[in-house]
Each structure stands twice: as structure tokens, then as C-alpha cells.
Amino acid sequence: MATFVEVDAADDPRLSDYRDLRDVSLRKHVEATHGLFLAEGEKVVRRSVEAGHVPRSFLMAPRWLDGLADVLATTDAPCYVVSEQLAEEVTGFHVHRGALASLERQPLPPLADVLAGARSVLVLEEIVDHTNVGAIFRSGAALGFDAVVLAPRCADPLYRRAVKVAMGAVFSLPWTRLDDWYDALPLLSSYGFTTVALTLADDAVDVEDAVRGVDRLALVLGSEGHGLSERWQATADRRAVIPMHHGIDSLNVAAASAVACYVAARR
Template identity: 85%
Template sequence: MATLVEVTDAGDPRLADYRDLRDVSLRKHVEAEHGLFLAEGEKVVRRALAAGHPARSFLMAPRWLDGLADVLEASDAPCYVVSEQLAEEVTGFHVHRGALASLHRTPLPDLDTVLAGARSVLVLEEIVDHTNVGAIFRSGAALGFDAVLLAPRCADPLYRRAVKVAMGAVFSLPWTRLPDWRTGLDLLAERGFTTVALTLADDAVDVVDAVAGQERVALVLGSEGHGLSAEWQAAADRRAVIPMHHGVDSLNVAAAAAVACYVTAGRARG
């Protein structure tokens, strides 16, 4: 049973995990140093715990306690009970969904564990926007992808905003970091995946043709601004494009990911 602790001072050091949640650079630092991440809202908190992340603590306004009574019953972590105003003062924003939890990160699985049995995986090179990372996880999960691999510079899927947008998919879809950017796609190829880079390059083929007949496909996505690096475009087995209407630059990366996942999930098998 979680211990309920009423806190009335916004400066209370026990609330440190929840401080200034909108300050991205501060949070990156704090979360990395302490090996923690934040979950927001009853549904997401439940999914994070169910995925095996132990709670460090909870932060809730009184009216949210009932909804998570069973969760608190089953936990040994402290639950800080605060007014909604104090929650806003500490976190720096109005906590619409009431319940917050600070959870332990767990060691990332190794590549072969994540890829075991996988047929369709996403590889994200350098998506910098946490909203896009979350949206891509959600689309991947909804459309039947089996795993997500992140290059070293891709934004953190356990950052609060990504967790929220992914609606729990960062917990349901196996994922890990590639150990090294240069050799990242080679590791996929060695494991029998056809690596398909999404790009606007002139020699790109229609994504439908690029994935058709491929048993194992790794769909490779670049950054929001500049797309995939030249190195990864060259390293991929195939370069593919979603055919665009004349005069439009491109889909945004989350929309492109959704369409490419849809096409890949429905591909004819070899």
C-alpha cells in the first residue's frame, strides 16, 4: 500500500521528480541522472506499471486518488497528495489528467531480444520532436509493427510528451537503441531485414514496390527537417518514397510513418 503524504509546500524536496516539466533541457538532465521518467494520466500510469517499470512516487490531487486506488494499493511508493494549484506550481503547467507518476527506467533490451520473431520494424534516425516520436510509436503499434529501433541521437520515447502522445505504445512495442549510428543498418541487414529508407531522393521507388515480397522489412525514417542522413540513405538496401501530389514538399514525418507502416503491414509476402 502506497503511503499517502500530504504536501503543501511547493519547495518540498520530495517533489523534485516533478519539477518544471516543461523545461525540456532541464528534464533531460534530471531524468538521465536519476534514471527516471514521468507518466501522466491514469491510463498511461497503469500501462507504465504493467510494463514493469517500478514507481518511485506518485503525485496526485485528491480527486484522482479513487481512480487509481487499486494501483496505490499494490505499490510501496509514496503518493504525494497536493492541491491542483500546488501541482501546477511545481510542474509548471495545469495537470489536466490529474495523476502523475515518476517511474524507474529499466535497462534497454538487446537488439536480438527486440528483433526475435519480428517481421516489420521501424528504425528512427534522428527524430527530434517528442510528439513525433510518440505518434510514430502509436502508429507502429496500431498498424501491427513488431519493434522500434532508435539511432543514438533520436529523441527519448520515455520523455513525458512522447509517452503521452504514444498512448502507451512505448510500453507495448518492444524497442531499444542501436549501439552505434554508423553500423546501425548493417546490424539489421545481417539479421535478414531489407532496410527501406524513406526519402525524397530522385532514385527512390514507390514504397509499395520497395516492400513487396520482402519477408522482413526495416522501415528507416530520418529527421523532421532534413530527412535521412546521406550515410543512411546510402547504407539502406532500398530508397522509397510515398508518391506526392505535384507542388507539395512532403508529408510530415509522423504522417509519412503512418502511411509507410500501413503499406508495409499490408505488403504481399515473398
């Protein structure tokens, strides 16, 4: 069972995993250096532990202890009990969901393991906004996709904001990173997937037509700014677009992923 430790000082070194959570560059350094990630909120904390991630510690206001008592009973990690005011002082924002956990990162699985048995996968190229990454994971999980594959420079799905927006889908949907960006799509084709790239290219067809008849689908999404690289557009098996009206050329990548996942799930 977790050890409960009351803490009343914001500079207590035992709270270092939770300090300055709004500083993205600092958090990336801290989390990479110590091999950790944070989960926020009762549901996400629960899902992260149930997925097999080992807790380093917990940070909770007293009112959240009962709701997570069963989770805390499964570990001997310390649970730092603080006032909500102190939690805000440490983290740099109002922790309105009341509970945080620091957990050990696990090694990423090999690509072959992630793709084994998968019929529908999402492939993300240089999507750098953590909120978008989290939303894409949530849409993929909700609409029946089996896995997510990330390009090397894509944002971290285990960053706190991504985990929160995904509502824990990063723990239920298998994912990994590609070692090589340049030949990524031909590699996926060699595994038996048809790669369908969402793009505004002139030869792109309606996404519903592009996924029709596809057995193993790799749906490819590009960055928030310039979209997919020319290399990935050129090496995709098919190019697809979501038809637009009223002079709008495209959707935000998170919204586009939800629409495309829904269409793909109906194929």
C-alpha cells in the same frame, strides 16, 4: 499499498521529481541523473506500471485516487496528494489529466533480443522532436509493427511528452538504441531484414512497391529537417517515397510513418 501523503508546499523536496516539467534541458539532466521518467494521465500511469516499471512515487489530485486505486494497491511507493493548483505550481503547467508518476528506468535490451521474432520494425535516425517520436511509436503499435530501433542521437521515448503522445505505446512496443550509427543498416540486413528508407531520393519508388514481397521489414525514417543522412540512404536495401500531389514534396515524419506503416502492414 501506496502510502498517501498530503503535501501543501510547492517547494517540498519530496516533489523534486515533478518540478519544472516544461524545462526540457533541466528535465533531461534530472531524469538521466536519477534514472527516472514520468508518466502523465490515468491511462499512461496504469500502462507504465502494468509494463513492469517500478514506481518511485505518484503525484495526484484527490479526484484521481479512486480511478487508480488498483494500481496504487500494487506498490508501497508514496503517493503525494496535492491540489490541482499546487500541481500546476510544481510542474509549471496545468496537469489537466490529474495524475503523474515517477518511475525507475530499466536497462535497454540488446538489439538481438528486440529483433528476435520481429517481422516489422521501425528504425529512427536523429528524430529529435519528442512529440514525433511518441506519435511514431503509437502508429507503429497500432498498425502491427513489432519493435522500434533508435539511432544514438534520437530523442528519448521515455520523455514525458513522448510517453503522453504515444499513449503508453512505448511500454508495449519493444525498443532499444543502436550502439553504432555508421553501419546500422548493414547490421539490420545481417539480421535478415530488408531495410526500406523513406526518402526523396531520385531512385526512390512508391512505398507500396518497395515493401511488396518483403518478409522481415525495417522501415527507416529520417530527421524532421534534412531527412535521412546520405550514409543511411546509400546503405539501405531499398529507397521509397510516398507519392504526393499539389506541389507538396513530403509529410511531417509522424504522418509519413503512419501512412508507411499502414501500407507495410498490408503487404
